[in-house]
Amino acid sequence: MNLESSNTADRFVRADWSAYATAYDLLSEHNPEYQILLQxxxxxxxxIKTPQLIYDIGGGTGNYTEIAARACPDSEIRFVEPDAGMIRSAQSKLADHRNIEYDxxxxxDIDAPGTADLIICVHALYAMPAQEQRLADLRRLLRPGGWLYLIDLGRYMNVTDWRGYLFSSLRKELGLVGxxxxxxxxxxxxxQNKAILKAQKSGVYWTHTEAEIASVTAAAGFEIxxxxxxxRGYSDLLLCRAIP
Structure with missing residues (x-):
């Protein structure tokens, strides 16, 4: 398991998340597997009991925050996304919700220890540096007994496989021209998926087995x-509680 890339020559091999944001929701809307995750x-x-404070860490274009804001209108939600393009897309999408703060x-760098009731972290951890430390940061933000809803891309992004799957789904839904x-x-x-694969293969983005992500998550202070x-076998979902 490679938690930190030691190859400095590859440290700039990364996806352009702002470019990703321009088309992310278009394909996600028509991706049955993504819709299953949202549901x-x-x-x-x-x-669960309605959380008072929710963090969406690496929230992308805001799809999970949108669900949380709709289901938990009285909750305070902090949407954390460092990429400018992604956060612009999210702010546009979530403009009607008044219970969201953006960061x-x-x-x-978040300084709010032990306050969150729920943290959402979906397809973001693998692209961060030092996953063991980042999981410790997630634990630091949660109150004892708080929930971590974690989904992470663990296996290589097979672009050809996903292209075939998505095109087949789209053709059934919209016909060939659509x-x-x-x-x-x-x-x-x-x-951008090709860039993700390149970053995975170079060790810049984390890849892991089911057992590996379970091990580092438990070591960070979570009960799985x-x-x-x-x-489709590419990601792992872990529903965790912060151990007191």
């Missing part, structure tokens, strides 16, 4: 209540 989060919220800090139109408009996604492989 799973909404189902989870219905099973461009990196996770390790599928081609969406693919063309969302072509930046393929470019539920774990499963999701997103």
């Amino acid at each position: 799973g989060f909404e189902d989870f919220l219905a099973t 461009t800090l990196a996770l390790e 599928a081609l139109r969406v693919f063309w408009n969302g072509r930046e996604i393929a470019t 209540v539920k774990q499963q492989t999701v997103y």
